[in-house]
Amino acid sequence: MTIAAKANALWEYANPRKFLATSERVLPFFWIGAGLCLVVGLIWGFFFTPDDYKQGSTVKIIYLHVPAALMAINCWIMMLATSLVWLVRRHHVSALAARAAAPIGIVMTLIALATGAIWGQPMWGTWWAWDPRLTSFLILFLFYLGYVALWEAIEDPDTAADLTSVLCLVGSVFAFLSRYAVNFWNQGLHQGASVMRAGAITGTDTEEKVSNIYFYPLLLCIIGFVLLFIALVFYRTGTEIRARRTKALMARERVNG
Amino acid sequence: MIALLLRDLKLAFRAGSGFGLGLAFFLIVTVLVPFSVGPQSSLLSTIAPGVLWLGALLACLLSLDRLLALDWEDGSLDLLATAPLPLESVVTIKALAHWLTTGLPLVLAAPFLGVLLNLPVPGFSWLVISLLLGTPAMSVIGTFGAALTVGLKRGGLLLSLLVLPLYVPTLIFGAEVARRGATGMETQTPLLMLAGITAATVALLPFASAAVLRINLR
Amino acid sequence: MTLKVTDLAIARGGVPVLEGLSFSLEAGNALILRGPNGIGKTTLLRTLAGLQPPLVGQIEGAEDQIAYASHSDGLKPTLTVVENLNFWASVFGTRDIQHALDAFALNELADRHAGNLSAGQKRRLGLARMLVTGRPIWMLDEPTVSLDRHAVEMFADAVRAHLGQGGSALIATHIDLGLDGEVLDVGPNKAKPKPFDDFDGGFL
Numbered sequence: 075m076t077i078a079a080k081a082n083a084l085w086e087y088a089n090p091r092k093f094l095a096t097s098e099r100v101l102p103f104f105w106i107g108a109g110l111c112l113v114v115g116l117i118w119g120f121f122f123t124p125d126d127y128k129q130g131s132t133v134k135i136i137y138l139h140v141p142a143a144l145m146a147i148n149c150w151i152m153m154l155a156t157s158l159v160w161l162v163r164r165h166h167v168s169a170l171a172a173r174a175a176a177p178i179g180i181v182m183t184l185i186a187l188a189t190g191a192i193w194g195q196p197m198w199g200t201w202w203a204w205d206p207r208l209t210s211f212l213i214l215f216l217f218y219l220g221y222v223a224l225w226e227a228i229e230d231p232d233t234a235a236d237l238t239s240v241l242c243l244v245g246s247v248f249a250f251l252s253r254y255a256v257n258f259w260n261q262g263l264h265q266g267a268s269v270m271r272a273g274a275i276t277g278t279d280t281e282e283k284v285s286n287i288y289f290y291p292l293l294l295c296i297i298g299f300v301l302l303f304i305a306l307v308f309y310r311t312g313t314e315i316r317a318r319r320t321k322a323l324m325a326r327e328r329v330n331g
Numbered sequence: 332m333i334a335l336l337l338r339d340l341k342l343a344f345r346a347g348s349g350f351g352l353g354l355a356f357f358l359i360v361t362v363l364v365p366f367s368v369g370p371q372s373s374l375l376s377t378i379a380p381g382v383l384w385l386g387a388l389l390a391c392l393l394s395l396d397r398l399l400a401l402d403w404e405d406g407s408l409d410l411l412a413t414a415p416l417p418l419e420s421v422v423t424i425k426a427l428a429h430w431l432t433t434g435l436p437l438v439l440a441a442p443f444l445g446v447l448l449n450l451p452v453p454g455f456s457w458l459v460i461s462l463l464l465g466t467p468a469m470s471v472i473g474t475f476g477a478a479l480t481v482g483l484k485r486g487g488l489l490l491s492l493l494v495l496p497l498y499v500p501t502l503i504f505g506a507e508v509a510r511r512g513a514t515g516m517e518t519q520t521p522l523l524m525l526a527g528i529t530a531a532t533v534a535l536l537p538f539a540s541a542a543v544l545r546i547n548l549r
Numbered sequence: 550m551t552l553k554v555t556d557l558a559i560a561r562g563g564v565p566v567l568e569g570l571s572f573s574l575e576a577g578n579a580l581i582l583r584g585p586n587g588i589g590k591t592t593l594l595r596t597l598a599g600l601q602p603p604l605v606g607q608i609e610g611a612e613d614q615i616a617y618a619s620h621s622d623g624l625k626p627t628l629t630v631v632e633n634l635n636f637w638a639s640v641f642g643t644r645d646i647q648h649a650l651d652a653f654a655l656n657e658l659a660d661r662h663a664g665n666l667s668a669g670q671k672r673r674l675g676l677a678r679m680l681v682t683g684r685p686i687w688m689l690d691e692p693t694v695s696l697d698r699h700a701v702e703m704f705a706d707a708v709r710a711h712l713g714q715g716g717s718a719l720i721a722t723h724i725d726l727g728l729d730g731e732v733l734d735v736g737p738n739k740a741k742p743k744p745f746d747d748f749d750g751g752f753l
């Protein structure tokens with residue numbers, strides 16, 4: 075199969091019916107995979123890793139905090155990608171996937187903020203600080219809220235898809251700008267991104283690295299969150315497609331009636 | 332283009348639609364601040380640059396929902412869209428008219444309100460400069476928000492929800508300039524960032540606003 | 550200046566309303582658009598005016614040629630009659646508004662604020678706007694709403710004069726204007742429902 079043919083095959087999933095059929099077939103695997111990874115990862119992480127010499131057992135909230143924070147950002151990136159696909163190729167499934175993903179992104183952002191606060195209280199002595207990373211997530215949360223509110227406010231589905239897509243594009247630029255503005259505005263308490271740094275994997279000891287003992291169960295949890303996210307997006311996109319189809323059928327009924 | 336600008340200015344002056352209201356709102360917010368935080372002049376002079384920036388931002392927001400909605404309701408937008416004027420120009424002019432009737436008066440009023448909040452003397456010029464650079468971005472971003480929500484019945488509240496997060500970079504850098512200026516620190520970096528953001532939004536965002544308006548008109 | 554429409558299909562709110570529509574409108578002619586309420590006459594006029602894209606089909610000769618009058622007149626209540634007209638004249642790059650004031654007997658109202666006009670007077674001002682655009686093809690959506698018989702006569706005269714100068718007009722109306730224009734009944738072009746298994750193409 076040539077690359078072009080492969081690319082064409084990918085676009086077939088833009089057909090709502092084909093998407094529904096395929097997602098129904100693969101969904102169980104994602105659910106099971108997510109469940110397995112999360113159960114094993116969380117149990118491993120919570121009960122079979124030692125307490126940190128400095129942070130005690132509070133460190134274990136990392137198994138929820140880091141994957142949720144990752145998915146909160148990745149979800150927005152996915153929405154940006156699907157919005158672009160909708161604007162360029164006008165595939166309805168793409169727009170509906172963006173719509174379906176947004177509430178998941180909100181929940182992930184909330185989980186990241188809440189677990190961060192719970193972790194921050196014993197570590198920094200405060201539930202909340204206007205640290206750049208925390209602040210950025212709060213701003214991301216506001217962007218999600220605006221995006222969802224716009225979807226809900228507009229009746230015509232194609233108009234809603236168009237407008238939210240443009241908002242997602244413009245919002246991405248401003249979210250990116252805000253991230254840098256916030257960095258400039260306040261240097262924070264939060265440690266740097268330390269999971270994926272080379273030191274974490276090679277085990278070279280630095281002050282802020284996440285060591286191997288924590289890394290493998292964390293990796294499992296991250297994979298679990300990714301699978302869970304994909305499963306949820308597929309599931310919710312399926313629901314959106316059915317809702318949209320119902321709406322279209324009712325509209326046709328009105329026109330013919 | 333000039334005709335559209337003149338018409339919008341004339342409308343703003345005649346109906347007093349939002350023209351004086353934004354200023355009055357700015358004044359009231361500023362007056363309420365000492366009531367809520369206490370009258371100590373040292374505290375007030377510390378928070379003055381930030382409060383004035385926030386007050387100006389909220390006053391700007393106040394008149395946004397009428398920016399395009401009035402033209403939408405009476406059909407002018409449909410007619411403008413079929414006129415020889417490109418929609419990109421229309422939204423730019425609309426933003427300019429909004430800035431002239433809302434942003435500029437706020438900039439001019441800010442130093443007087445600074446007196447009320449005991450703004451340190453070196454802060455005055457920086458406050459005016461930062462607002463002068465920042466308010467055009469607020470008008471342009473606001474026009475984008477207004478274009479997004481123009482056809483909606485309860486657009487006003489949604490408009491604030493959409494626009495306020497977009498104001499974050501402008502607010503951060505703008506208030507930073509005013510704050511640093513008031514305490515005698517160097518202001519060059521945030522000033523350049525503020526100017527850059529304003530220049531980029533004024534140059535690029537009208538295209539997004541026009542695109543969004545076209546979608547809403549169909 | 551000929552407006553030529555070929556095999557046009559249009560949708561309102563994502564639902565197809567008209568299809569297979571072909572007609573042409575020659576200079577100096579008027580076309581009266583007929584059809585029951587909700588068939589899509591307004592949608593058709595908006596599509597031709599370029600405010601929304603057609604589903605399929607070609608529209609030739611419409612670009613920058615059309616003056617469109619919707620249900621609402623786009624008037625500003627705090628501007629006077631003359632100011633309203635002057636604004637639209639300069640947006641469309643024309644100067645003279647006197648002939649528009651004359652055609653719709655607006656001279657004695659010239660300095661009144663548009664907000665103080667009666668519904669019929671507002672409508673006359675809205676229609677006078679067509680004259681100052683300088684565009685050859687007029688698209689009028691129910692132009693005679695709230696006009697009295699005398700004003701309808703005035704409007705018909707203005708259209709006749711416009712046609713006489715080589716312009717053309719597409720008018721959606723239910724009353725007889727006494728214009729010798731062809732009638733375009735879009736009733737037969739009502740979009741047929743697609744068979745159910747056409748879901749593959751999209752959602753319908």
